[in-house]
């Protein structure tokens with residue numbers, strides 16, 4: 001990897017829009033997912049992980065290394081593997097559905113220290129941007145359903161936080177999608193129109209096609225258009241911790257620093273399955289794989305179907321010229337040529353530190369490097385990857401009004417960056433349902449870098465299926481369902497399809 005000062009990628013050097021007559025330009029996955037080798041996987045990295053801003057804020061919270069009992073129970077009804085937002089919400093729904101059943105949650109490291117504890121803190125429902133790509137992959141009806149589900153998920157998350165008064169820095173406001181290039185703006189406009197013509201709901205989206213007006217609204221100098229709709233930002237660890245604390249009060253057994261290594265037949269113990277860990281075995285009837293990026297490490301059927309990929313997030317303290325009453329007031333998706341994206345979370349309701357995630361142009365070089373070093377595909381110890389940080393720096397200095405001439409004193413500007421592992425789904429959408437051929441083993445994973453806009457409905461949906469309710473009861477898009485046919489099709493595919501990542 002390059003150090004700062006060596007040839008870093010420049011936004012301006014990224015070749016122009018690749019496929020101007022298709023939806024590809026806004027498909028970040030196409031940008032970030034090229035040449036992805038299939039089949040790589042691994043268990044969560046032990047030791048040397050970077051600390052996200054969210055994890056840094058909670059170092060004295062005893063939930064991080066909580067173990068409800070000193071030893072693992074030998075037998076329970078259900079083992080849930082993973083304590084991210086998926087495992088935590090599945091646990092909640094499980095406890096509400098079957099209060100009498102006992103549940104163990106296994107977490108390989110600290111509580112919620114996977115992608116949920118490391119993301120960019122954006123819950124941004126896609127409301128138009130990937131419509132054409134989803135339509136191409138799954139047909140119009142499913143494409144509309146996916147976007148509707150994202151909005152339902154956002155509403156469910158906000159309602160939970162507000163009703164339960166969760167202290168997690170929730171912000172609700174206008175998120176802005178801003179194309180930074182005329183070609184991108186042209187294709188965005190076509191895509192938006194295509195979605196409208198298909199009957200998609202757009203009356204909640206404020207659209208400005210006038211570049212001067214867009215620059216004024218967004219405060220981005222070269223904005224070519226601006227699309228605004230409601231979304232949220234939040235502290236994801238604190239939200240997940242709030243839900244897990246309620247689960248603990250209801251009797252769940254949480255076991256951190258406990259890696260589940262395999263799941264095998266439990267017939268000789270009078271149960272369906274044995275979950276083997278480094279600290280002993282647990283016999284159970286039900287297993288939930290809430291392991292997202294790491295799913296294939298335990299379940300070989302998922303190799304090439306869910307693939308881990310490191311992603312970066314930068315924390316930046318804005319200069320005084322963009323602080324106080326002049327602080328950034330919106331979250332963003334800045335749409336770059338060739339499908340790159342800056343996802344920006346300015347933490348407007350709390351400390352104003354600005355998080356830059358997404359698939360920025362420098363991410364591609366990290367991807368190439370990981371492709372050459374597949375053993376590092378689950379490495380969330382990356383920090384200060386200058387190719388990525390440099391692109392953010394160039395963007396804020398050149399584009400954000402008020403930043404260009406800012407004189408930065410100590411404590412302002414680029415603080416640091418961390419990494420997390422996203423779980424790419426081979427067809428771009430999550431897997432929700434029973435693992436084919438493994439009755440009693442369930443999965444909700446493969447959130448494709450966009451889980452905050454999916455999991456609040458996908459996780460409770462999974463528990464409905466576990467309760468023998470039909471797929472329709474989940475309200476989820478049909479294409480999220482784990483079926484033998486889907487799994488088989490993806491296992492023989494030579495390249496993953498290219499659908500959305502945000």
Ligand SMILES: Cc1cc2nc3c(=O)[nH]c(=O)nc-3n(C[C@H](O)[C@H](O)[C@H](O)COP(=O)(O)OP(=O)(O)OC[C@H]3O[C@@H](n4cnc5c(N)ncnc54)[C@H](O)[C@@H]3O)c2cc1C
Pocket residue numbers: 043044081082083084085086087106107108109111112113114115116117118119120121122123124258259260261290291292293294295297298311312313343357358419420421422444445447448449450451452453455502
């Ligand atoms: C840098 C970055 C930025 C992102 N930004 C956003 C964003 O702004 N908006 C958005 O919507 N999404 C974003 N995402 C994606 C989002 O964070 C994920 O989709 C979501 O958090 C997935 O939640 P999860 O609970 O399924 O997985 P995770 O949070 O990864 O939880 C899985 C857990 O399982 C544990 N585990 C795995 N294997 C085992 C095992 N064998 N034994 C025991 N435990 C195990 C892991 O340690 C982990 O804690 C981002 C991701 C990253 C990495």
